[in-house]
Amino acid sequence: HLLKTQQRPKAALFSEGGDTKEVHDFATLVGYGCDGVCPYVAYEALCKMNADGLVEAKAGKQLTDDEIMTNYRKAAAKGLLKVMSKMGISTLQSYKGAQVFEAVGLAGEIVDRCFTGTTTRIEGTGFEALYRDMKRFHEDAYPDSLNQIEGPLVRNDGQLNYRTGQEAHLNTPQGMVNLQIAARTNSRDAYKEFARVTNEQNKKVTLRGQLKFKFDPSRCISVDEVEPVSDIVKRFASGAMSLGSISQEAHETLAVAMNSIGARSNTGEGGEDPKRFLDNRRSAIKQVASGRFGVTSHYLANSDQIQIKMAQGAKPGEGG
Secondary structure (H helix, E strand, C coil): CCCCCCCCHCCCCEEEEECCCCHHHHHHHHHHHCCCEECCCCCCCHHHHCCCCCHHHHHHHCCCHHHHHHHHHHHHHHHHHHHHCCCCCCCCCCCCCCCCCCCCCHHHHHHHHCCCCCEECCCEEHHHHHHHHHHHHHHCCCCCCCEEEEEEEECCCCCCCCCCCCCCCCCHHHHHHHHHHHCCCCCCCHHHHHHHHHHHHHHHHCCHHHHCCCCCCCCCHHHHHCCHHHHHHCCCCCCCCEEEEEEEHHHHHHHHHHHCCCCCCEECCCCCCCCHHHHHEEEEEEEECCCCCCCCCHHHCCEEEEEEEEECCCCCCCCC
């Protein structure tokens, strides 16, 4: 309404939200134009934890309520800066009201009324479902039972920690156990079980998990007409991740893996150690970033493909 009537510059918006607690909550509110946020339930929860001695047990020292809330605000601000840096935005003024979001799983009636202008490609939850959630939260906070002397505990619905029967996650304890066994013992059976569990979870938690291939038997071709695997993998290439953004071990492992199947790995802008030119840790693709990293003729000569970045701008990313 304020935007449509051209009154937005004359007003400041403040949110007093009981359900605001995480970095994403702050980022969403600020991204849609909030000038200030008061997460009063988060403050009350922190003070209650402090009074119960939970903060002291974790921190190893006593803190006042003011110190705890200051630390909480500082952590939230750092998280918000990280979100902005990933979007290439330098200042809060540029991020505020920018609506750099895409709605996933919200019905058009909600997006059109509450998030006007936000991109939404699929339908989803409507106002009726949101009301049911709010009604359930209210019933949890104000139960009918008169025997409850203390306030109700906040329900752990499994958003952050895995809880059986609660929020579904792609990574499950069963899947992680099998993945660790596969990594430590090189067990193919354990990896197959990890893949099976993950693929089953994929159907519950991702959009791609809802998609299925359409097969038309009438258009099948003979296997003899299909390229052999050895030729297909030659077109594979790993992402250009610089040494430093990932560890030396990870960087070299990617190169070894790509070389082993006849594909190509990419050094990224950070280059690579000349010692790697002589063995299977050598990256076939070398990057050259203007004015950022030194490039020698020896470096360029030991490449199959050179990627040169021209007129590259700087953005405040994770690496600076």
